[in-house]
Amino acid sequence: MNERQYRNAISRCVRCGACKSLCPTYFASANETMSARGRVAMLGGVEEKHLSPGKGVADGIFSCMLCEACKESCPVGINIPEVIYHSRINLKKSFSKGNMLRRAVQFSIPRMDTAFTVLRGFQKLFYTPFYRTGKLRHIPAITSVPFKNSFQVYKNKKRAGRIAIFAGCSVNYLYPRIGEALLNILLTKQYEVVILKGEVCCGAPIRALGLEDEALKLAKKNIELFKNMRTEAILSLCPTCTMVIKQQYPALTGKSIPNIMDINEFFFKYEIAKGLEMTKRVFTYHDPCHLSYGLGITDEPRKVLADIKGIEFVEMEGAKECCGFGGFFSACFKDMSLIIGRKKIEHIKNTSADTVVTSCPGCMMQLEDLKKQAGTNVNVMHLAEVVDEAMHG
Numbered sequence: 001m002n003e004r005q006y007r008n009a010i011s012r013c014v015r016c017g018a019c020k021s022l023c024p025t026y027f028a029s030a031n032e033t034m035s036a037r038g039r040v041a042m043l044g045g046v047e048e049k050h051l052s053p054g055k056g057v058a059d060g061i062f063s064c065m066l067c068e069a070c071k072e073s074c075p076v077g078i079n080i081p082e083v084i085y086h087s088r089i090n091l092k093k094s095f096s097k098g099n100m101l102r103r104a105v106q107f108s109i110p111r112m113d114t115a116f117t118v119l120r121g122f123q124k125l126f127y128t129p130f131y132r133t134g135k136l137r138h139i140p141a142i143t144s145v146p147f148k149n150s151f152q153v154y155k156n157k158k159r160a161g162r163i164a165i166f167a168g169c170s171v172n173y174l175y176p177r178i179g180e181a182l183l184n185i186l187l188t189k190q191y192e193v194v195i196l197k198g199e200v201c202c203g204a205p206i207r208a209l210g211l212e213d214e215a216l217k218l219a220k221k222n223i224e225l226f227k228n229m230r231t232e233a234i235l236s237l238c239p240t241c242t243m244v245i246k247q248q249y250p251a252l253t254g255k256s257i258p259n260i261m262d263i264n265e266f267f268f269k270y271e272i273a274k275g276l277e278m279t280k281r282v283f284t285y286h287d288p289c290h291l292s293y294g295l296g297i298t299d300e301p302r303k304v305l306a307d308i309k310g311i312e313f314v315e316m317e318g319a320k321e322c323c324g325f326g327g328f329f330s331a332c333f334k335d336m337s338l339i340i341g342r343k344k345i346e347h348i349k350n351t352s353a354d355t356v357v358t359s360c361p362g363c364m365m366q367l368e369d370l371k372k373q374a375g376t377n378v379n380v381m382h383l384a385e386v387v388d389e390a391m392h393g
């Protein structure tokens, strides 16, 4: 979105409020400035010079989780998340809560391995006391061996096809076990698997902080890295990465990674879970916002779970409602994140399921934190882990 498109979008708002109906931050705060409509109205006020682009406006704009729930709701066709992204480019310095984080991110982008090694040291020394006093949110143990540690091609004699994996930072550094699960599944299904070293952050958290130029550079690097891959699909385990690559890369750069695919779509299309079986368990499913609202994928994970014998599936109330993670939102707007999340964990508890499945490492982080805080022992699993367990025990 350029400056002209941005101004045009804001000027079309008729203040109808349709976009508020699904806005999680509005429900959590009961505050118009933290609603979809309020945000567009505030940005209109800034454009018309009725409002100064200071801290109040910046807090409202940066409290948006960019969940995409409002994207299709506007009767005059305003793409609210894109309006929010664009506004953050100029408002970022007024968002004082995010200043340190922005600097840390700017430092880390060119040296992610080093940044995560430093964070790992910090986590070992200070995480437990900080978490106990409520100053930190839950972060899984940062691995000393990232999933994409080296370039590797896993050859398979009976080649079913060739697949590459786009791991994303959270799988690479926080949940390498999910990447391993996908690798096991693909190798068992006779695929040749390529893991490329050199993949960089998809850019989602960077762009969310208003660092548009930096996000653009990352997009170009990933496009360049994957452009000559001859594969049936490049599979992603994180719906945020998939959505950004599919929808934002073309808008930002004019190019994309053409055969990027979310694993739900792949598992469903190629019937990966058909005929699998596991010992009797009760499962429920949480829809990640960027998978359901962003990519429109909701039936596929349920159908994949239905393919596995032994799983009793219980639909939770509000499965499509946000869990309250939202990347840096969960740290900068912790109270709101927990209000949204507590509702989610109550819905999960009400199903009496022993396992909540989802398809997003970010949602897993939030659900693991919520379950600790609620004192419930429900398992949290990624869909790839469920299929791997059903396949390999």
Ligand code: SF4
Pocket (backbone or CB within 6 Å): 022, 023, 024, 025, 026, 035, 036, 039, 063, 064, 065, 066, 067, 068, 069, 070, 071, 080, 081
């Ligand atoms: S993207 Fe989500 S949090 Fe942001 S305004 Fe829209 S519905 Fe609200």
Ligand code: SF4
Pocket (backbone or CB within 6 Å): 012, 013, 014, 015, 016, 017, 018, 019, 020, 036, 037, 040, 073, 074, 075, 076, 077, 078, 080
């Ligand atoms: S739905 Fe569209 S027109 Fe209505 S308040 Fe929201 S942004 Fe404005």
